[in-house]
Amino acid sequence: MKDKILKALSHVMDPDLKDNLVKLNMIDKLKIEGNTVSFTIILTTPACPLKKVFEEECNKYIHELVDPKLKVKVEFDSKVAHTQRQNMEKMAGVKNMIAIASGKGGVGKSTVAVNLALALAEFGAKVGLLDADMNGPSIPTMVGIEGIQPAVKVIEGKNMMMPIEKYGIKIMSIGALLPQDKPIVWRGPMLSNGLTQLILDTVWGELDYLIVDLPPGTGDIHITLCQQMLLSAALIVTTPQRVSLTDTLKTIEMFRIDKIKIPVAGIVENMSYFTPSELPDNKYYLFGKGAGESLATKYKVPLLAQLPLVMGVSDRSDEGTPIMKDDTNKIMQESFRKLAQNMAQQISIISVQKKEQLLKTI
Ligand SMILES: Nc1ncnc2c1ncn2[C@@H]1O[C@H](COP(=O)(O)OP(=O)(O)OP(=O)(O)O)[C@@H](O)[C@H]1O
Ligand SMILES: [Mg+2]
Structure with a gap:
């Protein structure tokens, strides 16, 4: 039988x-x-x-x-599959490290990073969130952990930082380590070293997904993360305006350079349309249409989500309540759950593809 x-x-x-x-x-x-x-x-x-x-x-x-x-x-x-990465031994417990990137600033990377992390955790995944925006860390404010210092533990004679736990995820931000009223004036090598230290000296433990919120563009931070080969994949956030395409193209091309070759798991189009809460079936395309779709077609990667523009997101987020924890915003929460599912699906595919590639090279 x-x-x-x-x-x-x-x-x-x-x-x-x-x-x-x-x-x-x-x-x-x-x-x-x-x-x-x-x-x-x-x-x-x-x-x-x-x-x-x-x-x-x-x-x-x-x-x-x-x-x-x-x-x-x-x-x-x-049983979450891990993506093969070089330097894996340095963060053996972290199965997949996924960067949230964009060409332009202010398109919603941090909003996507926080809520994607929370949506994945809601499904039962073990999730970490790293704020790698050394020049303008915004995650501590968005999740309401400003001013909380991470605990330090001595492990094998080395000072290690414990991530801050909030809403069921493990969070680390350079913002947590610095005084809030002083601007950060670090330059290239200091930035890169600071980030590497932040990642490697944190006790992440076992994580299915570590989501990394990047600064906009293609600067030192990106080069460090890419060269150290710690990333499993990147997610690209854009807005629907076609004028922002050129910058986004540069960012995607950076991940595709031969020496780097970080797979792009997909595109997220944010602020795609406006939906008034009293008329949830009406969609107004305020900023035009098509940037996300044309990027996805050009690079043969999936368009993972088209997120609506919703009033009040900024205010609640400034108060430390992210969308996934604000039940007045059901449309957006559902959009983030779908995004989390679509992304997790792509990461599983990438992990299998990487294994196949590796088998071919042996
Ligand atoms: N879908 C949305 N609806 C309404 N407001 C949004 C949406 N997405 C983001 N915002 C708001 O837009 C602003 C910029 O978002 P966010 O900080 O996430 O962008 P970013 O790409 O991380 O910016 P930066 O490049 O400065 O790091 C914030 O005030 C945020 O609350
Ligand atoms: Mg940001």
């Missing part, structure tokens, strides 16, 4: 990983008790958008190929 069930389940394909659930070792704890078949599907991310599809397909094939009277009970668990 078990063999029959497994044979039926081998018809269920994972469209992203391009093989069936049995071959991918995703079926666990298969049990048959009386008239009930139960098993657990081990996903590559707790934010998997295909849960419902898998459940329906499993039911369908077991009923078609084994017995239409069987009761099928599907449970889900996840």
Whole structure:
């Protein structure tokens, strides 16, 4: 009977990983008790958008190929895949490190970084958030941890920093280490060293996703992160205006340079349209249309989300309540959940592709 069930389940394909659930070792704890078949599907991310599809397909094939009277009970668990990176040993517990980048400033990188991190955590992932914007760190304000100093612990004779925990995620920002009223006037090498130290001297522990909020453009910070090969992938945030395309193109090209080759997991178009809360079905395209889509087509990467422009986001965010923790903003919360699912799906795909590439080179 078990063999029959497994044979039926081998018809269920994972469209992203391009093989069936049995071959991918995703079926666990298969049990048959009386008239009930139960098993657990081990996903590559707790934010998997295909849960419902898998459940329906499993039911369908077991009923078609084994017995239409069987009761099928599907449970889900996840084991997040890690992306192969060089220098992996330096942050062995961090499975995937994803940078949020843009060409222009003020397009919503930090807003996306914070809420994407919170949405991933809501799905059950272990998440960290690193504010790498050394010249204008904004994460502490956005999550309400201004003025809180990270604790320091001596580990193997070395001073290490403990990330600050808020809303269920681990947060570290250069902003937490510096006095708030002094502007940071660091230059190139100091900036790069400061960032490297911030990343490597933090006790991140086990993380499925470490989200990194970058400053705009293609400066020293980007070069440091890219050269040290710590990143698994980058997410590009843009606004719908076509005039901002040139800057965004430069940023994408930077990740694609031969020596760097950080995969672009996708494009996020922010402030795509305005929706008044009293007329949720109306969309007004205030800033034009098409930048996100044309970038996605040009670079053959997915457009992961088109986020609406919502009134009040700035105010609540200045008070330390991010969108994912502000239940008056359901439209935006749902958009961020979808973005988290789409991104997690892309990271799983990238991790498989990297493994295949590595196997080819051995
Ligand atoms: N979808 C949105 N709807 C309404 N306001 C938004 C939205 N996204 C971002 N904002 C607001 O726009 C401003 C800029 O956003 P944010 O700080 O996230 O951008 P950024 O790209 O990180 O900027 P910087 O380049 O300065 O780091 C903030 O006041 C933020 O609250
Ligand atoms: Mg920012």
